[in-house]
Amino acid sequence: MSDQGSYYQRDRGWHPPAYTPDYKTSVLRAPRYPLLSLDNTISETTGPVFGHSMLGPLDNDLIRNYAKDGDAIGQRIVVYGRVLDENARPVPGALLEVWQANAGGRYRHKKETYLAAIDPNFGGCGRAITDSEGRYSFRTIKPGAYPWPNGVNDWRPAHIHFSVFGHAFAQRLITQMYFEGDPMIWQCPIVRTIPDKAAIEQLVAALDREAALPMDALAYKFDIVLRGRRSTLFENRPEGN
Numbered sequence: 001m002s003d004q005g006s007y008y009q010r011d012r013g014w015h016p017p018a019y020t021p022d023y024k025t026s027v028l029r030a031p032r033y034p035l036l037s038l039d040n041t042i043s044e045t046t047g048p049v050f051g052h053s054m055l056g057p058l059d060n061d062l063i064r065n066y067a068k069d070g071d072a073i074g075q076r077i078v079v080y081g082r083v084l085d086e087n088a089r090p091v092p093g094a095l096l097e098v099w100q101a102n103a104g105g106r107y108r109h110k111k112e113t114y115l116a117a118i119d120p121n122f123g124g125c126g127r128a129i130t131d132s133e134g135r136y137s138f139r140t141i142k143p144g145a146y147p148w149p150n151g152v153n154d155w156r157p158a159h160i161h162f163s164v165f166g167h168a169f170a171q172r173l174i175t176q177m178y179f180e181g182d183p184m185i186w187q188c189p190i191v192r193t194i195p196d197k198a199a200i201e202q203l204v205a206a207l208d209r210e211a212a213l214p215m216d217a218l219a220y221k222f223d224i225v226l227r228g229r230r231s232t233l234f235e236n237r238p239e240g241n
């Protein structure tokens with residue numbers, strides 16, 4: 001068994017159940033058989049890692065990193081925070097990858113069908129690596145809400161997808177960040193699969209007026225806690241705390 005299991009009590013009531021019929025695609029995705037636990041092998045925990053030199057100077061600037069003819073359109077924001085472990089110690093050298101819709105709520109993806117316009121200057125993805133204090137930041141535009149085929153009129157709240165890589169490719173956690181004060185958060189069928197209100201609130205970035213860049217960008221603060229009592233809820237780690 002993995003040693004994580006011996007240190008942290010699993011709390012399956014904290015993570016959304018796999019089968020949540022109000023989120024329609026969960027019906028076919030939900031496993032029909034009991035889950036099996038597989039231990040990591042040496043190659044998964046030690047083998048290939050990303051190189052820190054791979055990041056380009058604009059990788060954490062989504063306003064410019066795909067721009068052809070001026071900045072991306074939308075409300076300019078900075079998203080920043082820290083990656084922390086269960087004892088609130090910073091996690092340096094973690095690779096964060098983010099992806100999001102544009103200001104109109106449209107993804108730049110060939111299978112995207114939403115009628116909102118593509119912004120030719122916005123790609124919608126970026127990367128950052130945490131520094132020695134576990135800090136990261138990136139600049140972007142605030143994504144729009146978008147409708148999705150679930151119920152007759154369901155919308156995703158504005159959100160940014162996050163992937164966090166540790167020191168091996170098998171150490172990957174995925175979550176979504178929402179924006180403080182957005183009433184759409186509490187109406188979203190995906191968010192509503194999370195049974196614990198505190199777990200939802202940990203996914204909501206706080207508007208930080210102190211960190212705003214005057215005459216430029218508002219700032220949102222989003223700390224990511226990898227495990228423990230204050231752990232961020234991750235989509236791909238169903239064991240909870």
Ligand SMILES: [Fe+2]
Pocket residue numbers: 101156159161
């Ligand atoms: Fe999304």
